[in-house]
Amino acid sequence: MIISQLKPAVGTFVMLFVLFIFGCGEQPQVAEQPVQQENTMNDLAERYVKLTLAVGHHHDYYIDAYYGPQAWKSEKQPLANLLLEGQQLLANIEALDVSNTEKLRHDFLSMQTESVLFFIKQLQGEQFSFDEESQALYDAVSPNVSEAEFDQALAELEQLLPGDGPLHQRMAEFTKQFEIPKDKLDAVFRAAIDESRERTKQFIELPEQESFTLEYVTDKVWSGYNWYKGNSFSLIQMNTDFPITIDRAIDLASHEGYPGHHVFNSLMEKHLVNANGWMEYSVYPLFSPMSLLAEGSANYGIDVAFPEKERIAFEKQVLFPLAGLDSSKVDLYYAVQAVRSKLSYIDNVVAKRYLDGQIDKATAQQMLMKYALSSEKKALQRIGFIEQNRAYVINYNLGQDIVRAYVEKLSEGNSQKRWQVFSQLLANPMTASMMK
Incomplete structure (x- = not known):
């Protein structure tokens, strides 16, 4: 029984007995014990x-x-x-x-x-x-973007893609000539991944054993996914529910692989978990601040690995021939894609209104068809993603903008320093507010 739990009279008797044993008037000498903190960072x-x-x-x-x-x-x-x-x-x-x-x-x-x-x-x-x-x-809130801003981008696309019928149909017809034939997908993706890996290795020291497996799947609400398994190994899956255009090869290779999710997870495991013993980084909860950095850096990493001119040159020289596509209209294609990128925040607007109950599913689908220039089926797939992942949609566009602003501010326009700042951010994760 603990002494402090005894009744006062019994406690007094015990104290007198202790004094008798050690000698009257003499106090027992007790060695001072260092004060230990109840919690350490590793315990927490x-x-x-x-x-x-x-x-x-x-x-x-x-x-x-x-x-x-x-x-x-x-x-x-x-x-x-x-x-x-x-x-x-x-x-x-x-x-x-x-x-x-x-x-x-x-x-x-x-x-x-x-x-x-x-x-x-x-x-x-x-x-x-x-x-x-x-x-x-x-740790972030998407900015309010009005339809007026989206309408301006649509007006620019009308100039680039004149003709009759809804703009999303003209967009579908235009992009069809840049679709990768299914029997060419694997060769094109592997060439894109190999190139993105070589470019990344020039600036980031990757673990020696790092590797991945590439699979093609269907019936998913996403276009690509990286399942990180640990020990610098990833399972990268590409969804083939819809035709994949040639530009998506580099997008997905960089986003899911190098210098995107595969590298991000590998660096965390190497530097934080294995080297430092910071076990909190051994688990990745999807719906958490870590995802804004993960998705934002994966999207921004595409531009880090493939500056625009270098990207177009590589696609013309390597990917277009592998896919058996005509590259004569590639400049127009990227002019269209540049304007189309101004519409990226429509996902956030639609998701917010739909999930907050301001619009119904049919209206959400119509908005995506008009402003994301999606087909009916593609718009429904995107709504499925919104229903499943909710506010997660902000991590792609807002995350990219936050990471871009942070890296480019510190790199001051120097491309080599940009890689350095970018890789340090991957190895030492920060949330959105920490990057301000």
Whole structure:
């Protein structure tokens, strides 16, 4: 029994007995013990990983990647219990006094934990607006873009693609001549991946054992996906539900592979998990601030690896011949793509209005057909993605813009320094607000 739990009279007797044994008036000498902090960053990181994995039992694709100890995986627990655990964890993280060298790690872990708590509340059925969700999960809110801005871009496309019929149909007819034949897909994709890998290796030291497997799948709401398995290995899947145009080869090769998701995860594993022992980076919860950096850097990384002139030259010389396509209209094609990029935020606008209940599914489909220039089926696929992933859509365009602004500000227009800043960001992740 612990002495402090005894009644006062008994406690007094015990104290007198101790004094008698050690000699009257003499106090026993007790060695001073160093004061130990109840929580360390590594302790908190382990609790965070276990909490995140436990939440993953309640959502099929919340855990995008995990390569930590298998023993940390637990049985399914009630969400109410996980919420209490997460709240205590966040309180301990915020109470921890850290040095300047650990501040970035501490702040990132704090924001990731906050996103886990928010996601638990969503799983419990609490309702939030689109902007509240994007702020809590991804540390950012998409800017308001009006239809007037989109209409201006459409007017530019009307000049580039004159003719009769709806613009999205003319766009479909124009891009059809740039579709990669299915029997040429693998050769074109592998050539694009090989080139993006070689370009990345010139500036980023990749792990020696890094590798990937490429698969072609159907019936997905996304066009490509990187399933990172750990030990610098990825499974990269390409969705062939719809025809794939020649420009998407480099887009997907860079975004999913080099210097995109495959490199991002490999560098985190190499530098943070293996070298530093920061186990919080061994788990990747999809709906978290990490995704804004992951998707934003993967999109921006396309331009880092393939500056416009170099990209067009490589496609003309290598990819077009491999695909058996005529490259005579490539300049017009990229002029169209440049204007079309001004419409990228339509995803965010449609998702926000649809999920906030301002428009119905039919209206959302019509908006995507008009402003994203999608076919009926492609628009429905995109709505499926929005329904499944909700505010995640902001990570592609807003994430790209945030990463671009951060890297280009620090690199000051120097292409080699741009690679340096970019690779440092991949190896030392930051959330959106940290990049401001």
